Amino acid sequence: xxxxxxxxxxxxxxxxxxxxxxxxxxxxxxxxxxxxxxxxxxxxxxxxxxxxxxxxxxxxxxxxxxxxxxxxxxxxxxxxxxxxxxxxxxxxxxxxxxxxxxxxxxxxxxxxxxxxxxxxxxxxxxxxxxxxxxxxxxxxxxxxxxxxxxxxxxxxxxxxxxxxxxxxxxxxxxxxxxxxxxxxxxxxxxxxxxxxxxxxxxxxxxxxxxxxxxxxxxxxxxxxxxxxxxxxxxxxxxxxxxxx
Amino acid sequence: xxxxxxxxxxxxxxxxxxxxxxxxxxxxxxxxxxxxxxxxxxxxxxxxxxxxxxxxxxxxxxxxxxxxxxxxxxxxxxxxxxxxxxxxxxxxxxxxxxxxxxxxxxxxxxxxxxxxxxxxxxxxxxxxxxxxxxxxxxxxxxxxxxxxxxxxxxxxxxxxxxxxxxxxxxxxxxxxxxxxxxxxxxxxxxxxxxxxxxxxxxxxxxxxxxxxxxxxxxxxxxxxxxxxxxxxxxxxxxxxxxxx
DNA sequence: CGTTAAGTTGACACGACTCAAAGGCGGTGG
DNA sequence: CCACCGCCTTTGAGTCGTGTCAACTTAACG
Numbered sequence: 001x002x003x004x005x006x007x008x009x010x011x012x013x014x015x016x017x018x019x020x021x022x023x024x025x026x027x028x029x030x031x032x033x034x035x036x037x038x039x040x041x042x043x044x045x046x047x048x049x050x051x052x053x054x055x056x057x058x059x060x061x062x063x064x065x066x067x068x069x070x071x072x073x074x075x076x077x078x079x080x081x082x083x084x085x086x087x088x089x090x091x092x093x094x095x096x097x098x099x100x101x102x103x104x105x106x107x108x109x110x111x112x113x114x115x116x117x118x119x120x121x122x123x124x125x126x127x128x129x130x131x132x133x134x135x136x137x138x139x140x141x142x143x144x145x146x147x148x149x150x151x152x153x154x155x156x157x158x159x160x161x162x163x164x165x166x167x168x169x170x171x172x173x174x175x176x177x178x179x180x181x182x183x184x185x186x187x188x189x190x191x192x193x194x195x196x197x198x199x200x201x202x203x204x205x206x207x208x209x210x211x212x213x214x215x216x217x218x219x220x221x222x223x224x225x226x227x228x229x230x231x232x233x234x235x236x237x238x239x240x241x242x243x244x
Numbered sequence: 245x246x247x248x249x250x251x252x253x254x255x256x257x258x259x260x261x262x263x264x265x266x267x268x269x270x271x272x273x274x275x276x277x278x279x280x281x282x283x284x285x286x287x288x289x290x291x292x293x294x295x296x297x298x299x300x301x302x303x304x305x306x307x308x309x310x311x312x313x314x315x316x317x318x319x320x321x322x323x324x325x326x327x328x329x330x331x332x333x334x335x336x337x338x339x340x341x342x343x344x345x346x347x348x349x350x351x352x353x354x355x356x357x358x359x360x361x362x363x364x365x366x367x368x369x370x371x372x373x374x375x376x377x378x379x380x381x382x383x384x385x386x387x388x389x390x391x392x393x394x395x396x397x398x399x400x401x402x403x404x405x406x407x408x409x410x411x412x413x414x415x416x417x418x419x420x421x422x423x424x425x426x427x428x429x430x431x432x433x434x435x436x437x438x439x440x441x442x443x444x445x446x447x448x449x450x451x452x453x454x455x456x457x458x459x460x461x462x463x464x465x466x467x468x469x470x471x472x473x474x475x476x477x478x479x480x481x482x483x484x485x486x487x488x
Numbered sequence: 489c490g491t492t493a494a495g496t497t498g499a500c501a502c503g504a505c506t507c508a509a510a511g512g513c514g515g516t517g518g
Numbered sequence: 519c520c521a522c523c524g525c526c527t528t529t530g531a532g533t534c535g536t537g538t539c540a541a542c543t544t545a546a547c548g
Contacts, residue, residue, distance in 0.1 A: 092483065096479075142387055146390040442495065
């Protein structure tokens with residue numbers, strides 16, 4: 001599926017850290033034991049104490065919580081190259097759930113193996129830190145979106161973010177990328193009802209910003225959509241230092 | 245202001261990590277160069293590259309972003325014992341601003357000094373990790389609040405969180421704690437208008453859940469307010485391992 | 489006291505939610 | 519190959535929460 005000397009993880013990390021060939025080889029080696037998980041499966045649940053770190057190699061997953069009155073809130077997307085619970089052993093137990101959206105290829109890495117990897121290479125340690133901090137920055141940005149943007153801009157912003165994140169790991173194809181979510185799942189991400197997300201999608205479609213068809217998003221003009229959604233990619237910190 | 249062998253930082257970290265006396269002494273030593281910053285001052289701005297780590301020893305501060313159309317979104321509170329930009333040097337430049345709400349006592353710690361501290365004690369390194377991960381967990385919870393709770397529960401949840409966080413660092417006094425924010429600042433935190441936060445506060449006051457007076461919050465019955473706001477403190481991970 | 493920032497109130501508009509039903513679409517089995 | 523079924527998606531109608539604007543009151547402070 002992935003070429004022998006790179007995968008979604010190394011592609012992603014190279015946007016934030018310098019890795020030499022030995023580092024990359026170690027990271028690729030780590031992912032050889034991937035297993036496939038079907039769509040809509042919980043990888044880990046609130047209250048559990050994970051004994052390993054999980055890495056999404058391909059497919060879409062999410063972090064979510066369930067509320068008292070039964071509604072669901074999705075707080076983050078886990079795309080290829082993303083860790084599910086890096087360092088969560090420090091916190092003890094999970095305070096949220098992680099589930100697959102689509103079929104996923106998942107690697108489970110023993111905590112000890114992880115520690116060894118980090119000890120052995122300060123560059124890898126730094127790269128993992130970078131990934132963690134970027135996730136935090138994304139969460140902050142989502143908070144801004146929820147707090148201060150109307151539905152259509154909120155959706156536009158999310159679609160721009162996904163475009164950049166998926167491009168960074170080679171999953172976007174031109175102006176188009178897969179999005180294997182139902183409208184209800186998008187609604188739970190953006191804090192709205194599924195009826196309203198439906199009408200919002202239709203509006204973006206009609207105005208020509210974006211096209212949804214068959215679990216795939218095509219953005220007509222990335223700059224236009226970004227302007228509309230007030231999207232600035234700085235918070236993704238995709239500076240690609242390896243090319244400087 | 246603080247006793248010689250503890251301060252807001254050590255009080256907080258002891259809820260998540262075991263520190264011995266030498267560790268605590270180092271942390272207290274680190275904070276001896278605190279300086280006072282007036283209220284409503286930007287500590288650091290979007291786009292800047294911080295050359296040191298900042299720690300809030302006393303007072304209230306926040307992370308915020310400004311949007312295109314001029315509105316403000318507050319994405320996090322920095323309370324006594326919280327780091328402003330731990331490890332942000334890895335990300336390069338700030339993607340948001342940090343400002344004081346009230347007068348604050350702030351410590352600026354050189355990156356090198358920080359690195360030495362972490363290298364010297366794995367317990368301190370782990371404690372800092374813990375603090376970072378808790379902040380991330382809080383952000384996730386805020387996302388849930390914004391997405392899926394009505395105004396009154398959102399406010400109730402925030403007040404419960406602050407109660408627990410401030411108690412952990414010895415700032416809450418019984419069922420009461422200082423909250424040096426204007427209603428507009430609370431509104432920008434919860435993603436609502438200042439008019440509506442005003443009416444929401446009045447409702448919580450009338451129903452007897454909570455009392456706002458003179459920049460101070462008094463919670464009549466913590467359990468009642470928590471029930472109302474669907475607040476469960478698990479995400480704060482305040483397990484206090486040092487007492488086990 | 490005078491001045492300014494913060495809190496409070498009322499009226500009105502609109503975005504978003506809910507409920508409910510209809511339409512599309514992709515499976516599976518006869 | 520068609521019929522059926524279940525899951526999404528789409529549509530309509532009515533309600534309610536929240537935003538906006540603007541005026542007024544109170545508190546803070548010199």
